[in-house]
Amino acid sequence: MGQPLNIGIVGCGAIVGQYLATIARLPQLRLVAVADLDLERARQAVKDHPDVAVTDVAQLMADPRIELVLNLTVPAVHAEIALLAVAAGKHVYGEKPLAATSADAQRVLEAAAAAGVRVGCAPDTVLGTGTQTARMAIDDGLIGAPIAATATMVTPGHERWHPNPDFYYAPGGGPLLDMGPYYISSLITMLGPVTSVIGAGSRTRAKRRIGSGPREGEEVPVTVDTHISGVLVHASGVLSTLVMSFDAVATRAANIEVHGEKGSLVVPDPNHFDGEVQLSRLGGPGWTPLPVSAGYQGAGRGVGLADFAATPPGREPRAGGQLAFHVLDVMESLLASAGSGRAVTVESTCERPRPVPLTDAATA
Known part of the structure; x- marks a missing residue:
């Protein structure tokens, strides 16, 4: 102790x-x-x-x-x-x-x-003030009953900066399995587990050229889809639309938006711990920032370890194996749907992780 x-x-x-x-x-x-x-x-x-x-x-x-x-x-x-x-x-x-x-x-x-x-x-980024403040806004009813969400990640590929990017384009990689955990973990944290999905996928290139480091100029093979789109049906009935791409150049879309009967939220990049949450309410003045109200402040990658250490025996850590398994199952189901052209039932589920009160990461 x-x-x-x-x-x-x-x-x-x-x-x-x-x-x-x-x-x-x-x-x-x-x-x-x-x-x-x-x-x-x-x-x-x-x-x-x-x-x-x-x-x-x-x-x-x-x-x-x-x-x-x-x-x-x-x-x-x-x-x-x-x-x-x-x-x-x-x-x-x-x-x-x-x-x-x-x-x-x-x-x-x-x-x-x-x-x-x-x-x-990982990811433990969802324990930071960005996703957690958005979750509190949803739980407090600021947008009314949630209806839908969008999650968008667009980049032309990690080979431009990563000196050994091979695994991004091999089984277990691709934009969905690499970046999807951040977005899907955030969606589940805010909106609960997923029951079914429908997806589609594509790839534009058979090889990628390394852009930095000692292997600069070397080509690596691409054996996975590099652009994935899909719809996640949450147990709550919320529909989340997902776009994960290593092919497209840029986007002006918010990383995540959540829409409800009475308002909408812009949620910060789930690849980061903090960031500004914005709210637009029906009949209101437009987009306004919300004060930081929940999550680990001053967090960095590894704060999930501190949360893990502080979790009593017999209780699932917030960044726990059950959530990670469900996220992986959702992603595999999306890929299976993309391959078959049919909706796929997600067999697993998980408890929605407990909210994180506003806490200094050093005292997690």
Whole structure:
């Protein structure tokens, strides 16, 4: 009670720096060790953290000090590393998606339940003040009964800036599985679980050219759809329209809008923790900003770990495995619908995560 949660990180790629910064400033968390297939990359990641051990995966899993494994590997091995952590008796928290397939994700959840350990998963951005303030506005009835939502993510592709973008265009990647978790997690946080979907998909190019780093100019194959559109039917009856693209250039659409009988909300980018929520009410003066009223203030990637540590045993963390599994199931169902041209029932469900009161992230 009151002791920091001891963490070991597996995977020291591009995202690790953001997690390291958050762990370093949150007293609830303590980094013990890191591991990577490239030990030099792991050493460089923690070169400013002399007390953190650099080791291989097997040694990290065997380290009795480590209570939770933070899984920052590529999606294709998320399940493999998570299952190793569970087998070692450790909690596991991973980058999104929970696994490359819902079948693998189910194996992780079942193994964790049998071992008596818990599973958490990014994105934790939905715990920040942006999505949480919008959720409170909905719960407080500021837009009346919700009717519909839109979620739009458009970019010409991550290969322009990422030095090793291969996994974005391989199974487990694509705009939906890469960016969809932010948007769908936010929609579920605000509007509840999804019962069915209908989707369509396309791809414009068979190869992508890397635009930066030591592999600049190299081409990587594209084996997944790179533009996905769909409609999510929530259990509440709300209809959410989703566009996820690695093909289009730009958009002026809001990242997320939620529309109700009495008003509409503009919700900030769910890839960020904060941002301004705007409300337009029927008969009102137009779009006006709402004051920040809920969520972790000053949050960064990894605040979900602090929330995880503060969640009592037997209770699902807000950025928990059940939500992550449902999000993955929704995305797989969208892809299945895109392939078949038919609506698909989403077999899983989840509890709508508990709201986050306005809280300093350092005291999560």
